[in-house]
Amino acid sequence: MTLLDQIRIATPHRLETRSLILLSLALVLFLLPLLQVVSDGYNYVLHVLMVIFMYIAMASGWNIIGGYAGYTSLGHPVFFALGAYFSGVLLVYRGWSPFWTAPIAGLVATLFGFAFGLVALRTRGPAFVISTIALLLLAQLILDNWEWVGGSNGLSLPMIGWPYRFYKIPFYYGMLLTALLAIWVSYRIRHSKLGLFLRAIAMDETKAEVAGIDTRMCKVIAFAISAFFAGVCGALWGYQQTYLRPTIFLTIGAAADLVLINLVGGRGTVAGPVLGAALRVGLDELVVNQVGSTELNITVTGLLMVLIVLFFPGGIVGALRERRHLPRLLDWD
Amino acid sequence: MTSGLQILILGLALGGVYALMAIGLSLTYGVMRILNLAHAAFMVLGAYLAYWALQILHIDPLVSILINGPLFFILGIVLYRILFVPLAGRSRYTEATLLLSFGLALGIEGIMGAMWTGIYRLANPSYATRSLVFGSFYIPEGQMYATAASLGILIALWGFLQKTRLGRAIRATMQNRTAAQIVGVHVERISALAFGLGMASAGVSGSLLSFLFPFFPGKHWQWISILLSLVVLGGMGSLIGTVVGALMLAVASVYVSSALGPTWSPATFYAALFLVLMIRPQGLFGKREV
Amino acid sequence: AGATATPTAAPSAPMPAAPTPTAPSATPTTPPRPIRIGLSVPLTGDLAIAGTKHRDGYQLCVDLINQKGGLLGRPVELLVEDNRSDNEVTVSQYERFINVEKVDLLLGTFSSRLNFAASAVAEKAGYVYPIPSGGALRIWERGFKYIFYFQQNAVEYIGSAPLRALMAYRDKGIIPADDFPKTAAVVHADEFYGNAIATGLLGGKVQIPGTDKVIDLAPGFLAQAGIQVVFTQKWPEGFTDWLTLANAIKASNPDLVMAASGSPDDIIQLVRALKTVGANPKMIYTAQGTQVEFKEALGDAVNGIIIHASWHPLAPYVGLLAGEPFSNQDFIQAFKAKYGREPDEDEAIPFAVCQGLEQAVRAVGSTDNKAIRDWLASRTKDNPVKTIMGDFYWDERGLPIGRDYLVTQWQNGELKFVYPIGEFEGVVDLLWPRPRW
């Protein structure tokens, strides 16, 4: 909804159809694990959905700094790893369950994001991008050589004690909640002054500064918030992988994934990362499982991307909006 | 112990190779604001061509530079016409090119994998493992040739861009496309030319890569990260900066590597990067945007 | 050869006819339900080379089983998926095999890294998970019950093999006693495989994360062999300035250079750099490099290098396949017939894994994973699993007992088998010292 609508429509309808549909979708997702309880065989479905939720949470979080404020961060895997290691170490050395240390891991990531942001967000454009790459690689170097957390050999975690049939379910709910929180936060920010300021920063930072916006604070806050979700996801993901290793988390590829999801879905929009994440994971599973495995998979993925860029600039949401075909259901901006 | 001078020689030799590899990347960004993530993929493609030229036709990689250069130049022009022309005038142009070339890189990687499998290759001309020995010092021949080629190409490029009418048109197009059109520049042709040059340098680097470092289709990701850091350190789009950045970083990392161990040599890299970005966010030779 | 389309009762199967859930061969219109085996391998990405070879080795074995009438009267179907060398994808694919495809059996994937996470999924689901490659101790010390290793021993112990070989040649007089290496440089990649080998050589401790267990490998195989370590260094992934490293090695002037990395291209770069800087140790051992491509990339520089191996074409082991004897040479022939090239270790090992699983299924008479596990776990020296790599029986961790690595050496551009001495025909004498470059 644009600012204008806020003026025109006195009070937005609280329970319009769109909200109803989205709410029922959320409800369905909440009830889905019942399937696995009733009859075995849905663990894979839950697993795939869980991965989608994870990407939704991380990509939506990333979008706050990378989309709204236009600061492309390739350093988010660091927060992911930070969360994973924080909860992982507590699990290994203290036996504390990541399910309740995950939010703390998120806060730790936030704190770290804040500190790093204070320094790195002084740079702009490509320089910022590279400073986040530097962060990524430095973090990898440190973890690789820090024996207490397993060094480059990694840290293996005890498995969750649940029976195999049900062991996905807690992870599923953990990721689902994180994803919903991320979407909500992203939505709130998009519609707040902070969101407006961040988008102004993305366009012309000097102008924003002169308009009276404390651009540095806005950026750092946005960066810290976006780190939170990566941290929580890392904590949960590490636990379900049972194995933490620097090179699994800290890759440029993992960072590029977040960027791609946003670009494909529609950077700077609320729905973009959600769509992008679902597509990324969904298509991936489909291609790997249906098309079979050849080197040409990569080529197909590449081609697909080229086509998206050529014909859907602004991502799916952006392109649809441009053509005025964006369904109200997906117009969360 | 190895002397400091020997380490310096090794560092410069490595840096010269890096520089050549990164020049094209810097050029396409500097001139067209295209961040070509497929640059290293084309380099690897060039390496394959040079490798097969040696294996099948017995053409020395240093000679295949003369084939790869023009070939990739033409390839670049064709690609530019097909892929990048439609992007012109997009609001987030650089980003679009980044994504597009990411896709392109994947595409090439897949095709290379399908054609030549994922097995690593390395051409083995006689000079690849030879050194020129001067008393107690030695200069690795392969790297030396590569560095020489790199400097030659750089000087030619720089002269072309600064001193010729066409070169000026390339720079003008980079800075303001509409303005270039207004003064009569056929911007699409000029951009294609610049992109072609960047690609030609990728092809040439490929020839050198083929005998200096083992390669396989997926290897280009590693290269592109290294090259990107160099380019940023030197200042995005600054050719001189790229070369100086490459030489400095290579030397620094080689020093650290021999003093503290190879584990920390990438750390120098990033520490230097961090430092530079904090002090001069625009890179060593970059211009500050207000 | 047998007709693959009509799996009649397994010919000359030594086991009693197995009780299968579906109707046996009597009704040709409804062929028996195939036994489906899930395999996720890296066909793309940084592990693609070995991954592809693993797939080929597995596939050959499955094809041969089907040619011989299948398993338990049922055809065998290998479901292969490409995990792109990605942990996350690997886990999700094994999840999918277990949950969606509901496969009968699983086969292990390539590399410690991928197997570490995947084995946890299989363990959790109660699936037998035989592992072709992934010997780091920490995989085996987690107390898992369903994993079985099909190489000689944990990676940490690999380094002892080349040293034993050298000592054997000293004893044999090929290496003059006073020429026996006194100093060594140990260099390795900072990754799972490289670290593990170095730990064994240098005598480190392996802490098994999540437990209090510490395995102490002191004083290290080099010290045991009386060789002094004069230089040790590790390199990070994506390392490029090899000349500097080679330079430093040269400066320390060791008799023996031992280099370990999971990726052969690291080793290639290192060897080339050693040649370029003119470092001439008496012997070079590398933990990778039995492949033809290795020789191609190094040219003459390859000569003299010794490499440990799990498998060698000349080793005259006789295994079992479809209940019939099936020798290493049979394997090589069948492989050449199918793929038109010589097999190497990365193809032979998975073949052996598949052989082992097949023997277990045949013995148990069903695809009940619990029963298969128990059968495998109860193998002994006299009653082992028999494969083209020799006999296997395991300790309670799933690591093989009583097996030693082979040692090979490149001589005149050919990979020769040099150790254990006199064990098989075709073992030639070690070339000592390696030719200077």
Next chain:
Amino acid sequence: MALLEVRDLTKDFGGLRAVNRCSFTVEQGSITALIGPNGAGKTTVFNLITGLLRPTSGRIYFQGQDITAMPPHRIARMGISRTFQITRELAELTVLENVVVHAARDGLTGLIRGSILQHEAERAMALLEFVGLAAMAREKAGKLSYGQKKLMELAGALMAEPRLIMLDEPAAGVNPALLEEIMERILQLNRSGMTFLIIEHNMDVVMSLSHQVVVMAHGEVLCQGAPEAVRQDPRVLDAYLGAA
């Protein structure tokens, strides 16, 4: 006490001294015009006052407080807003959003409070109405014509409800009829207590609006005084107006 005081301001760019020991004051409630030849250093003075550039030497006081080293956003929040000579629109944001952005005075608490207030949006709409851009409120700012962008900037500067508004050539490229309305609006705002500092080359505008004129040339203050007096000053005629 003067609202704004610039004291001995100097700014060097490499070897080029763009502003040279420049001093002047802007009285509370006045309209001050800053004129001078092209390249005299007027825009640079604006950039120095608003914190976009750091002076080589000299001080700037606003309401008696030294604001010389402050970051731009804090200066803005103290009540100084400005327009740019070469417009800087937030191209991908809508015109309305471009104006609302200037309601940024309430700092962090405002951010946490969250959503954009209805009255702010309404006020922005009213300002757009005034500059004749209401119909384009929903359009992306990048689509505006040159003059329209200038008008949008003006609306933005007014949005901040500042004490001091600094306009860099508000008349350039604006059509005469609208210009007249704008001038009337400026006078009206001025009467209600707002202070203006205006750079302008259009002498009609300067003469009809300003109480005080500061003339700059070569980075220095050439002379200052009442409009009429300045207009007659031979130095000004010579350097700037031409013998009319």
Next chain:
Amino acid sequence: MLILEIEEVSAGYGMGPDILSRVSVRFEAGLIHCLIGPNGAGKSTLLRVIAGLLRPRSGRVLLEGKVISGLRPDQILAHGICLVPQDRSLFPDMTVRENLLMGGYIERDQRQVSRRMEEVLEIFPEVRRHLNHRAGTLSGGEQQMVAIARGLMVHPRVMMLDEPSLGLAPLVVDRIFEAISRLKTMGITVLIVEQNVRKGLAYADRGYVLDMGRLSFEGPAREVMEDPRLQELYLGRMVLSNREVQG
């Protein structure tokens, strides 16, 4: 004699509405034409269409009877139509000298280019001391001078100037209009857009008033200036120097 004809041209940006709707104008060779109109009327858009920067959706542009709409901007320049755009469009990271050289890009004779450079520097002596400075660091007015100077580096048949007086000191404005008159004496057809209506029309031969994407009226410059429609619609009272406003 007619040199440039705009026939029923409609144009717009992207998928947006028509900005120009069926505009027809004719320009005569050797005269100065002044286009005026409110902000957003479509004046710059019209110049962009003529210069080939924007393709018309319908209608044609003819130069001496030959259709030029649909050609690329560089081709149109080669036909002799030159535009100095409103946003200056300099090359910010190139020096002023290089900017001027780029102005002579289509001229292959380098001596000719240097001679022109001397000529334009005489019109704008204040630019001379900035020759080796980056164009992006110049003041607004100086940039405007460079933009015009760059346009003058070619001697086209039709010169289009989009608000040449923008941001310039009164002294310089006079000089620019002098220069424009000189162009006329050289036989160059001039097309200017101006908000400085009085000055523009004073120097022009013909005036054109554009409003809401349509040509509302045209005529000899003097008549247009005095036309009551212009007074009412567009100029307001202000221009008649009303000192009393100050109060």
